[in-house]
Amino acid sequence: xxxxxxxxxxxxxxxxxxxxQDIINNAxxxxxxxxxxxxxxxxxxxxxxNNFNVINLPINLGIGGAVQTGYKYAKENDYDLAVQVxxxxxxxxxxxxxxxxxxxxxxxxxxxGSRFIKKEGFQxxxxxxxxxxxxxxxxxxxxxxxxxxPTSGLRIINxxxxxxxxxxxxxxxxxxxxxxxxxxxxxxxxxxPVIMRERAGGxxxxxxxxxxxxxxxxxxxxxxxAIRK
Amino acid sequence: MDIKxxxxxxxxxxxxxxxxxxxxxxxQLVLKYALTWILVGVGILILDLFPNLISGIASLMGVGQxxxxxxxxxxxxALLLIFVLTVTVSKMSIQIKDLAQQIALxxxxxxKTKNS
Numbered sequence: 140x141x142x143x144x145x146x147x148x149x150x151x152x153x154x155x156x157x158x159x160q161d162i163i164n165n166a167x168x169x170x171x172x173x174x175x176x177x178x179x180x181x182x183x184x185x186x187x188x189n190n191f192n193v194i195n196l197p198i199n200l201g202i203g204g205a206v207q208t209g210y211k212y213a214k215e216n217d218y219d220l221a222v223q224v225x226x227x228x229x230x231x232x233x234x235x236x237x238x239x240x241x242x243x244x245x246x247x248x249x250x251x252g253s254r255f256i257k258k259e260g261f262q263x264x265x266x267x268x269x270x271x272x273x274x275x276x277x278x279x280x281x282x283x284x285x286x287x288x289p290t291s292g293l294r295i296i297n298x299x300x301x302x303x304x305x306x307x308x309x310x311x312x313x314x315x316x317x318x319x320x321x322x323x324x325x326x327x328x329x330x331x332p333v334i335m336r337e338r339a340g341g342x343x344x345x346x347x348x349x350x351x352x353x354x355x356x357x358x359x360x361x362x363x364x365a366i367r368k
Numbered sequence: 369m370d371i372k373x374x375x376x377x378x379x380x381x382x383x384x385x386x387x388x389x390x391x392x393x394x395x396q397l398v399l400k401y402a403l404t405w406i407l408v409g410v411g412i413l414i415l416d417l418f419p420n421l422i423s424g425i426a427s428l429m430g431v432g433q434x435x436x437x438x439x440x441x442x443x444x445x446a447l448l449l450i451f452v453l454t455v456t457v458s459k460m461s462i463q464i465k466d467l468a469q470q471i472a473l474x475x476x477x478x479x480k481t482k483n484s
Contacts, residue, residue, distance in 0.1 A: 174472075194476045198468050208469045215473065310465070 142239060143218040144171040145209030147202055148226035152180045158228050159191055166232040172212050173226070176205040203313040210304045222295035229261075230293045234333045238295045241331050248300050248326040251286065251318075252293035252333035260334030270354060274315045277358065281365040282322040287330055289315040300326065315357050319364040377416045385409045401456075404449060 144162055148155050155173070162171050172192050175183050177199040186193040194208060206223055213221040220239055224230045234252055242250040254262060255271070262268065274289045292314060296304070300321065309316045321328060388405055391397040415421055415438075426434040 194472045196468055196472045198464070200465055200468060204465050204469065208472055211469055212473060212476070215477075 140220065141216075141218045142169045142220040142222070143209070143213045143216075144169045144232070144235070145206060145213070145221055145223050146171060146173045146226050147176060147205040147209065147223065148173055148178065148182050149176040149199070149202075149205070150178045150180045150182060151226040152178070152182045152185055154228040155182055155226050156185055156189060158224070158226055159186075159189070161228075162224065162232045166235045169222070169232075169235060170218075171224075172209055174205040174208050176200060176202070201311045203308050203310040206313065207304060207308040210301050210308065213301050214305050218301070219298050220295055221301050223292050225292050229335050229337070231334060231336065234293070234331070235295070238293075238331050238333075241329060242295055242297065245329055246327070247297075247329040249294055249296045249318075249321060249328045251288060251291050251328065251330045252335075253288035253291060253330040254333065254335050255287040256330060256332035257334075259332070261337045266350075270350070273354075274357065274361075277361055278315065278319060278322070281361065282319060284322050284328065286318055286328065289318050291333075293333060293335075309360060312353055312357050316360040316364060319361045323364060323367065374416055374419070378413060381409050381413045381416065404452070408445065 144166060146155075146158065146162070151158070159171065159173065162169070170192070172194060173186055175186060175193055175195045177196050183193070183195055185191075194212060196205065196208060200208070209223070210221060220242070222235060222238065224232060224235075230252070238250045238252060241247070254260065263271070271288065271290050275286060278289055279285050294314070303321070303324070304317065307320070318328065385406065388397065388402055388409070392399050392402050422437060423434045426432075426437045429437065431437050431440075
């Protein structure tokens with residue numbers, strides 16, 4: 140079974156080398172691909188110096204466009220499973236084996252690494268947690284399913300979902316929205332408890348100013364997905 | 369309306385139409401998107417040549433001042449045009465995204481075959 144780790148990276152020069160080394164050492168049955176989203180720092184040079192497997196986007200597409208590039212790569216190279224691991228070192232690759240086994244044994248379409256099942260490790264700020272709780276609530280309201288960590292980027296998907304995401308994947312803040320897409324298609328989503336770390340470097344793509352836009356945009360997107368036939 | 373003003377407006381419209389058509393000829397403007405502007409020019413020309421049309425429409429719709437009808441139509445048209453542009457931009461941004469992804473994927477596989 141071919142498994143791929145997709146590492147979206149935008150200006151992650153502080154942490155990308157460590158992240159990839161960690162993946163090479165701790166997720167041995169996975170291949171990896173870095174999607175360099177037209178970084179303005181030396182992320183590209185670092186990847187080339189270390190001979191990392193990298194795709195360089197010619198223009199900045201945002202997180203959704205970058206991850207979708209990874210899914211298209213997975214499709215072209217006939218991977219069975221694909222998982223997103225952020226380039227900032229928040230996600231621990233040690234959980235990947237467990238997540239892929241959980242997906243296979245429970246015959247699921249997507250498995251999300253959730254911070255909030257065991258409530259261990261970095262729990263994010265209070266404001267973020269309130270936002271995440273709100274998304275959990277709105278997703279349950281619209282689909283009836285409970286997803287404890289709908290904003291988690293650490294998600295593993297099977298071949299069928301790779302094909303779906305190749306055709307259509309939200310541009311920015313894709314996580315909660317794409318969960319609703321899959322639930323509406325009656326795909327099976329499971330969650331596995333994981334421990335996340337505080338980011339090793341770089342800044343979050345969601346600043347204080349952007350968070351208002353984030354809440355409105357994602358709410359609207361979820362709502363539109365929910366009423367789509 | 370004064371006949372002098374009518375002539376001036378007609379001349380301006382003609383110049384603008386010539387300018388637009390020349391841009392299409394030189395390939396600086398895509399005919400598909402210039403079509404709306406040509407239609408607007410022709411529309412204004414018709415209203416300019418037959419000013420009674422505006423008064424007629426105004427009394428038909430119960431608008432006191434004929435000039436208000438003109439403003440109203442102008443505003444509606446501007447909104448419509450902006451909306452059409454937004455639709456076009458959305459479509460183009462998806463196309464550009466797909467192109468960028470395909471280019472990046474092709475570059476990567478080219479590099480790989482070159483190295484192996």
